[in-house]
Amino acid sequence: MENYLRELPPVHEIQRDCRFTKLCDKYQLTSERLTAYIRNVLGQIRAELQDGQVPALYPEHDFTSIIFINVEQKVAEWSRNKLSRVINGTGTVLHTNLGRARLSNQAAEYAAEVAKSYSTLEFNLSSGKRGSRHDIIEDLLKESAGAEAAMVVNNNAAAVFMILTALAKEREVIVSRGQLVEIGGSFRVSEIMEESGAYLKEIGTTNKTHLSDYENAINEETAMLMKVHTSNFRTIGFTKSVSTEELVRIGQKHNLLFYEDLGSGSLFDYGEDGIGEEPVVRQVIEAGADVVSFSGDKLLGGPQAGIIAGKKEIIDRLKKHQLARVLRVDKMTLAALEQTLKMYLTNREKEIPAIRDISRTAEEIRQDAEHFASVMRSEAASFRIGVEKSTSQVGGGTMPGVELPTFVATVTHDSFTEQELADRLRTCPKPIITRIMNEQVLIDFRTVTSEEIEEIINGFKAIEQEK
Numbered sequence: 001m002e003n004y005l006r007e008l009p010p011v012h013e014i015q016r017d018c019r020f021t022k023l024c025d026k027y028q029l030t031s032e033r034l035t036a037y038i039r040n041v042l043g044q045i046r047a048e049l050q051d052g053q054v055p056a057l058y059p060e061h062d063f064t065s066i067i068f069i070n071v072e073q074k075v076a077e078w079s080r081n082k083l084s085r086v087i088n089g090t091g092t093v094l095h096t097n098l099g100r101a102r103l104s105n106q107a108a109e110y111a112a113e114v115a116k117s118y119s120t121l122e123f124n125l126s127s128g129k130r131g132s133r134h135d136i137i138e139d140l141l142k143e144s145a146g147a148e149a150a151m152v153v154n155n156n157a158a159a160v161f162m163i164l165t166a167l168a169k170e171r172e173v174i175v176s177r178g179q180l181v182e183i184g185g186s187f188r189v190s191e192i193m194e195e196s197g198a199y200l201k202e203i204g205t206t207n208k209t210h211l212s213d214y215e216n217a218i219n220e221e222t223a224m225l226m227k228v229h230t231s232n233f234r235t236i237g238f239t240k241s242v243s244t245e246e247l248v249r250i251g252q253k254h255n256l257l258f259y260e261d262l263g264s265g266s267l268f269d270y271g272e273d274g275i276g277e278e279p280v281v282r283q284v285i286e287a288g289a290d291v292v293s294f295s296g297d298k299l300l301g302g303p304q305a306g307i308i309a310g311k312k313e314i315i316d317r318l319k320k321h322q323l324a325r326v327l328r329v330d331k332m333t334l335a336a337l338e339q340t341l342k343m344y345l346t347n348r349e350k351e352i353p354a355i356r357d358i359s360r361t362a363e364e365i366r367q368d369a370e371h372f373a374s375v376m377r378s379e380a381a382s383f384r385i386g387v388e389k390s391t392s393q394v395g396g397g398t399m400p401g402v403e404l405p406t407f408v409a410t411v412t413h414d415s416f417t418e419q420e421l422a423d424r425l426r427t428c429p430k431p432i433i434t435r436i437m438n439e440q441v442l443i444d445f446r447t448v449t450s451e452e453i454e455e456i457i458n459g460f461k462a463i464e465q466e467k
């Protein structure tokens with residue numbers, strides 16, 4: 001081992017090697033950074049040698065080459081984007097782990113344009129004076145939600161927190177036990193409530209809550225009746241919940257606020273297209289809710305945001321609260337949201353990717369799957385491809401139990417297990433996320449654009465060539 005250790009080149013010698021400058025140029029590293037990587041790799045190799053291990057690539061490569069190979073691996077890993085674009089072949093439209101809704105071109109391009117320039121974020125062009133960022137989208141939101149007033153915060157969890165803090169701190173909020181949901185493993189109404197300083201008054205049982213449960217729970221400490229959309233689960237069978245209309249009525253009778261956390265809060269009536277039973281924001285506002293909140297990146301199909309809409313007097317109180325400053329959104333979010341809302345108001349909502357993808361018919365998707373299959377059979381013939389009926393999910397904790405009819409391509413290969421194939425697709429330069437079922441890789445084309453079909457085919461071809 002002593003001999004091996006003496007063979008290790010000193011740092012200054014490695015720095016003089018022509019590969020040092022080449023790596024600096026290739027990865028745009030300063031020589032200090034690259035030297036840090038080299039010291040790190042040298043340390044590792046030295047420790048291995050002292051431990052009695054000989055580096056894997058020895059003796060085919062000399063120590064200097066082994067150091068450069070290891071350093072380049074580490075540098076390449078570091079330089080790869082951590083937030084990377086992926087192709088969603090799962091068919092789940094609002095895939096929370098894959099970033100929920102993707103933006104329309106119009107929204108994404110506008111957000112990029114605003115990001116690169118100065119903007120009227122808080123500036124009024126006609127007066128030349130300071131403006132309010134609330135004004136950018138309030139009118140659009142009022143119109144699309146049918147509300148007197150509206151505002152936007154960072155996400156819907158922030159909206160819930162703010163509403164409870166600003167309107168019910170140190171007072172009681174009545175919620176049905178059947179609606180105390182946990183969403184995505186991190187959002188719990190009961191915990192947000194605790195953080196906000198409002199007191200949760202649970203009523204009813206998991207499956208049944210009656211009007212009288214609300215009536216009996218009301219006392220002088222009560223500030224609010226709250227209804228939470230049970231976004232990601234459904235109770236079926238022997239159930240009873242109290243409707244928005246009834247809650248509005250008791251709220252008014254006792255002079256209490258009624259707040260509905262809509263979760264997804266759809267502006268588009270998917271129900272009219274025969275998909276799910278999601279409440280439409282406008283209907284809940286028309287039914288008389290004082291305030292509602294919902295996400296920007298679920299069924300709405302926009303950027304991450306929490307939208308609050310309702311009575312003007314309440315929204316004014318919220319706008320003045322310190323939390324409005326803490327939870328405010330940035331210009332890129334506002335730009336993307338403005339463009340997304342405009343699409344609703346100009347009859348172009350079907351161009352919003354989330355709405356388009358959820359509304360796609362099985363027949364349209366079958367054509368994409370067949371096109372993929374036929375190209376694959378001629379251009380990447382070592383894969384076995386089939387096309388089968390299946391179902392896709394809406395995702396994002398919305399429309400639980402709704403199964404959208406779809407078609408998937410099934411892929412297998414003699415030299416790879418289905419898991420190996422899925423792993424390779426996931427780690428290729430343009431990552432492709434798939435599902436595995438019945439020992440096959442499944443690609444659901446509901447969430448795949450036509451350009452992405454070509455990218456998937458190229459991914460398979462590259463895997464075939466590696467073999």
Ligand SMILES: *Cc1c(COP(=O)(O)O)cnc(C)c1O
Nearest residue numbers: 155156157183229231263264295
């Ligand atoms: C998704 C959801 C939330 C959280 O919304 P985010 O935008 O993810 O913060 C809160 N309440 C309900 C009912 C939800 O479905």
